[in-house]
Amino acid sequence: MKLLTFSTLFPNVQRPNHGIFVETRLRYLLASQQVTSRVVAPVPWFPFSHPRFGLYSTYAKVPAKEVRHGIDVCHPRYPVIPKVGMAPAPALLAAAMKSTLARIIDEGYDFDVIDAHYFYPDGVAAVMLGRYFNKPVVITARGTDINLVPQYKLPRRMIRWAASHAAGMITVCNALKDEMVGLGIDGARITPLRNGVNLELFQPGDRAALRTALGMRDFTLMSVGHLEPRKGHELPVQALTEMPDVHLWIAGTGPDRAKLEELARSIGVQDRVRFLGPLPQSELQRYYGAADALVLASSREGWANVLLESMACGTPVIASNVWGTPEVVAAPEAGVLMPERTPAGVVAALRQLRAAYPSHEATRRYAERFSWDDTTQGQIELFQKVAGQGRA
CATH class of the missing domain: 3.40.50.2000 (Glycogen Phosphorylase B;)
Structure with a gap:
């Protein structure tokens, strides 16, 4: 055919x-x-x-x-x-x-x-x-x-x-x-x-070695996606004011980068926000595998591939409760849905995740259901x- x-x-x-x-x-x-x-x-x-x-x-x-x-x-x-x-x-x-x-x-x-x-x-x-x-x-x-x-x-x-x-x-x-x-x-x-999800490409690595190689020391969130309003990168940036021990690494490119950088400066969290630029999937795998959680604060999503990519690397997620996302984040080992799509919602979800953080092995097993x-x-x-x- x-x-x-x-x-x-x-x-x-x-x-x-x-x-x-x-x-x-x-x-x-x-x-x-x-x-x-x-x-x-x-x-x-x-x-x-x-x-x-x-x-x-x-x-x-x-x-x-x-x-x-x-x-x-x-x-x-x-x-x-x-x-x-x-x-x-x-x-x-x-x-x-x-x-x-x-x-x-x-x-x-x-x-x-x-x-x-x-x-x-x-x-x-x-x-x-x-x-x-x-x-x-x-x-x-x-x-x-x-x-x-x-x-x-x-x-x-x-x-x-x-x-x-x-x-x-x-x-x-x-x-x-x-x-x-x-x-x-x-x-x-x-x-x-x-x-x-590509379970061969996205899989757990040596988490300690990855964190050392990337210079990731504290509790670190990843936010991955085009830097534009729909992806909501500004929400985890703003949430950092209530999470003093958390760092945020953002992967992606787009028209909102300067605006996000200025936001981080204006609220005094610029030292805890790192902009990585666009990363190929082979590199993203390393960052997923090193991070403590992925945050996706989109206003609209069909089926967000980044969620499963992160889970396949053993890293749970925090995500806005929109469209197809509840079909992806459907068990505690996958992660937590935000109670509301606001900075406070990011904070609440992260606190819930950290209070009952799943094993990386359990998160990977969850992702394996999505071949x-x-x-x-x-x-x-x-x-x-x-x-x-x-x-x-």
Whole structure:
């Protein structure tokens, strides 16, 4: 069975952690040897690569093609209209991709199913392309595409349209399925398949040796994710004023770094906050394995992979009680859900965790329940069903 994986959320040589959860799921699916896939991972068109243009400069440097972990990936360009780009985005994306998909078919890769990730604009554009090329489409909903984007009238209408024409839909947690049903989408056509964790990469190491090597001495929290408002990094920073023996190490990059640094200075905790910048997963494994806990204070999450990555390294978590997160943090050995999404909520959760801190071995055993096997099999069954219907 031949898939065409389609998503703007996919890593590239310039942004190796961008959408890595899409790549990871695909790698496990391909390892089953029951499917093949070519990846179309569009990037916005931009003519200049000068640093003054920030992220758009990075887009300009992304290669047209690359091979990642043995997977052929192409990065065709599509137009983005600043400020007003949300409404026309699916149509612009679909129109720009027609020649790419036609060329792939002409080259002999006549795919059976379009495997699209993120409902808007990617999933909507994928359905437009599927109708044009007469190919069935499966869309995976991942988080803000369902719990944020539909608050806008036109995108909400287009998401419903895409859902009605998709051959199948996947959500990464039950909470997203419930939200889609609330939007008027048929729940019988939605298959929840939660993300797994790479148990080979993320595993406990020599905790004492890791702490020595990294210079981690006191009780240390890790906060991992893009430095932007939705991730809530400011909450654990503010919580440090009530936790004088705790340090916070933040991994990630994004527009809020200067704001977070200024916040730490303004409340006098700058000596206990360390900004690590972006870290590859191989490095994150070391930091997870050394830290005492991971804190994730997001306002929205579909299925937060960082939680399972930390647990797989034997490190429990503190997390906001939002969307799919309670499905991940569902036992004391996993960690603690914050009673409220505030600095005080972080403090309360950490005190609860420290009062009954689980063994690192128990936390690892909990994470081992989340292998990729069931998710991979669920995808195979859905894609086979969809491909069979398309041939009927």
